[in-house]
Amino acid sequence: MKKSQEHKYSASSNLFYLYKGMWKENPKNIISITLRAAADMLLPLLSSGIVAVIIAIVSQENGWQNYRILFGISLLATVICMILSETMGNYENAAGNVFRVINMMKVSKMTLHIPFHKLEQPENIKKIEKAGETVNNPSGAFQKGFTVLYNFLRDIVGLLLYGYLVGSIHPAIISIIILFSIVMYYHSLGTNKIAESSRKKQAPLTKKTNYLVNYTGEFKAAKDMRLYHMEPWFEEEFQKTYDSRFLLMKKVFQRKFQGTALSGVFSLIRDGLAYWILVNQVIDGSLSVASFSFYFGIIASISQWTNGLLTDLADFRYMSGEIQDFREFSDLEFLTNRGTRNSVELKLPIEIEFQNVCYRYAGAEEDTIHNLNLKIFPGEKVGLVGINGAGKSTIIKLLCGLYEPTSGEILINGISQLQFTEESYYDLFSAVFQDYFELPITIEETIKQSVSIHSEAYSNVLARSGIKEELRKFPHDDQTKLVKRVHTDAVDLSGGQKQKLQLARALYKNAPILILDEPTAALDPIAENEVYLSYNAIAKDKTSIFISHRLSSTRFCDRIVYLENGMIVEQGTHVELLEQKGKYAEMYSVQSQYYQEEWEGKKNEQCPISQ
Numbered sequence: 068m069k070k071s072q073e074h075k076y077s078a079s080s081n082l083f084y085l086y087k088g089m090w091k092e093n094p095k096n097i098i099s100i101t102l103r104a105a106a107d108m109l110l111p112l113l114s115s116g117i118v119a120v121i122i123a124i125v126s127q128e129n130g131w132q133n134y135r136i137l138f139g140i141s142l143l144a145t146v147i148c149m150i151l152s153e154t155m156g157n158y159e160n161a162a163g164n165v166f167r168v169i170n171m172m173k174v175s176k177m178t179l180h181i182p183f184h185k186l187e188q189p190e191n192i193k194k195i196e197k198a199g200e201t202v203n204n205p206s207g208a209f210q211k212g213f214t215v216l217y218n219f220l221r222d223i224v225g226l227l228l229y230g231y232l233v234g235s236i237h238p239a240i241i242s243i244i245i246l247f248s249i250v251m252y253y254h255s256l257g258t259n260k261i262a263e264s265s266r267k268k269q270a271p272l273t274k275k276t277n278y279l280v281n282y283t284g285e286f287k288a289a290k291d292m293r294l295y296h297m298e299p300w301f302e303e304e305f306q307k308t309y310d311s312r313f314l315l316m317k318k319v320f321q322r323k324f325q326g327t328a329l330s331g332v333f334s335l336i337r338d339g340l341a342y343w344i345l346v347n348q349v350i351d352g353s354l355s356v357a358s359f360s361f362y363f364g365i366i367a368s369i370s371q372w373t374n375g376l377l378t379d380l381a382d383f384r385y386m387s388g389e390i391q392d393f394r395e396f397s398d399l400e401f402l403t404n405r406g407t408r409n410s411v412e413l414k415l416p417i418e419i420e421f422q423n424v425c426y427r428y429a430g431a432e433e434d435t436i437h438n439l440n441l442k443i444f445p446g447e448k449v450g451l452v453g454i455n456g457a458g459k460s461t462i463i464k465l466l467c468g469l470y471e472p473t474s475g476e477i478l479i480n481g482i483s484q485l486q487f488t489e490e491s492y493y494d495l496f497s498a499v500f501q502d503y504f505e506l507p508i509t510i511e512e513t514i515k516q517s518v519s520i521h522s523e524a525y526s527n528v529l530a531r532s533g534i535k536e537e538l539r540k541f542p543h544d545d546q547t548k549l550v551k552r553v554h555t556d557a558v559d560l561s562g563g564q565k566q567k568l569q570l571a572r573a574l575y576k577n578a579p580i581l582i583l584d585e586p587t588a589a590l591d592p593i594a595e596n597e598v599y600l601s602y603n604a605i606a607k608d609k610t611s612i613f614i615s616h617r618l619s620s621t622r623f624c625d626r627i628v629y630l631e632n633g634m635i636v637e638q639g640t641h642v643e644l645l646e647q648k649g650k651y652a653e654m655y656s657v658q659s660q661y662y663q664e665e666w667e668g669k670k671n672e673q674c675p676i677s678q
């Protein structure tokens with residue numbers, strides 16, 4: 068298991084991490100980069116050499132005889148370098164894209180395995196977002212890293228080789244090359260700092276822009292936006308975000324412009340000096356015209372290598388920041404490290420016990436669940452009730468293993484939940500939650516998910532969940548697809564239809580513990596009544612927990628647990644709790660009063676038809 072710790076990795080370690088990954092993915096990646104760098108670094112040298120050889124041939128007697136082998140070799144080397152450069156360049160583009168997509172998939176896969184409670188912590192959300200930005204960015208480290216390494220190899224070897232050749236003309240030239248390179252290096256360090264700070268400041272702005280862009284096109288938001296005139300807020304926020312981004316980019320641009328101007332002045336001085344020395348050497352006869360032409364050609368490349376090298380260092384630094392983000396994400400704890408037990412070993416129906424369970428949300432000052440002790444007997448149907456925020460959903464998430472108790476433990480048939488493997492533990496639960504996530508697949512696939520059971524069970528589930536009647540309204544029955552954003556022929560389900568579909572999925576999974584968290588909130592009274600009537604059949608042979616604010620629904624449970632502030636205040640059957648005349652009875656009387664009064668009123672009204 069990976070330990071979740073904050074690491075600040077050095078730039079060299081980040082780059083090593085990136086290129087080691089590229090090498091591991093395919094060693095050809097690095098080999099091709101090296102070959103292309105060598106070819107592109109040699110090309111200017113070769114073309115200057117060919118011109119010099121041609122001058123030597125035409126200006127000397129028997130020139131052709133003396134230089135034909137050198138001419139042939141230079142020409143052949145040029146062609147080889149050009150072919151290598153072109154082929155490896157194409158390979159590099161494709162390989163960069165593939166490497167980025169592989170890492171993109173890695174981030175998705177890893178995210179799917181982050182423990183649920185870690186997934187909702189703001190610092191982890193940030194890490195996931197940053198890693199996602201890095202791998203989604205075609206100009207980010209995972210794709211651009213190929214080109215930057217190629218540039219760096221070409222520029223560093225080019226500078227050393229060409230610097231040596233040009234320096235051999237006169238020591239003053241090499242001194243100037245070194246001096247100017249140092250000045251430019253320090254200038255570029257300053258530029259990098261500004262660029263890095265701009266990158267950090269731009270991250271939340273990018274997030275905000277994405278939010279704004281996504282929601283302006285979101286169909287679900289369109290209704291509220293129009294009725295409550297939210298458009299000006301969007302326009303204003305767009306403008307503010309754009310202005311802030313522009314200011315940040317302007318700073319970086321100005322600094323880069325300074326660098327380019329400085330480099331231009333330096334090139335002028337350096338190249339001017341070199342040309343002046345060369346011309347003088349030709350005049351005093353110490354340098355041949357052919358050699359003059361050769362040096363003349365390669366001096367021009369020096370600026371290319373020095374400027375290139377500074378850009379490469381800036382790119383490396385920028386990429387290191389991105390890799391740092393990626394590695395901070397990779398350092399997250401991805402597995403819950405649950406035990407080795409398998410849920411299939413369990414005797415059915417299941418007994419559940421909360422023993423002194425406390426739970427505190429990350430960053431909260433107080434516990435949400437306080438020393439909870441609750442035993443749910445095999446096959447028992449327990450109703451959890453209480454006002455909003457009492458802790459009902461938190462208890463369910465703890466039971467399902469989505470959260471781990473801060474202290475205390477939850478026992479399944481007397482065995483701690485932590486002793487089960489994560490996957491087999493999740494197999495214990497069929498749950499209908501308040502919120503629901505739809506995949507762009509058919510209704511049948513949604514109900515079956517990855518579970519395959521015989522078709523009779525499937526038809527039963529359709530009937531018992533109430534989704535069967537709804538299917539007739541859809542164009543392709545249970546083969547109708549969901550999510551209109553993805554499939555144009557998909558259907559948009561109503562709230563009640565979604566709830567019936569969720570219930571069907573939970574029933575089809577047929578797990579030994581059934582959890583229904585407000586399963587009828589979106590159902591019409593007739594559909595709701597059908598769920599209550601079939602509840603006993605639905606929950607047969609299962610241990611079940613039913614959460615509802617409608618106390619008329621929980622009265623069907625064997626036992627009702629009334630919660631307040633994460634603690635059990637009352638428990639008993641519906642009748643026992645009414646007789647206690649406590650909080651539950653009070654809540655029930657408030658709810659039933661309205662119907663009672665309305666019913667009494669109706670009884671006293673005269674039927675208009677009979678008048």
Ligand SMILES: Nc1ncnc2c1ncn2[C@@H]1O[C@H](COP(=O)(O)OP(=O)(O)OP(=O)(O)O)[C@@H](O)[C@H]1O
Pocket residue numbers: 187428429431435453454455456457458459460461462
């Ligand atoms: N992710 C979270 N981080 C911090 N606090 C949370 C989180 N989720 C819930 N809470 C808090 O925990 C308390 C219990 O919430 P919970 O959702 O369990 O209550 P509930 O009884 O299910 O409420 P409702 O009836 O409204 O669904 C609330 O005060 C809520 O604000």
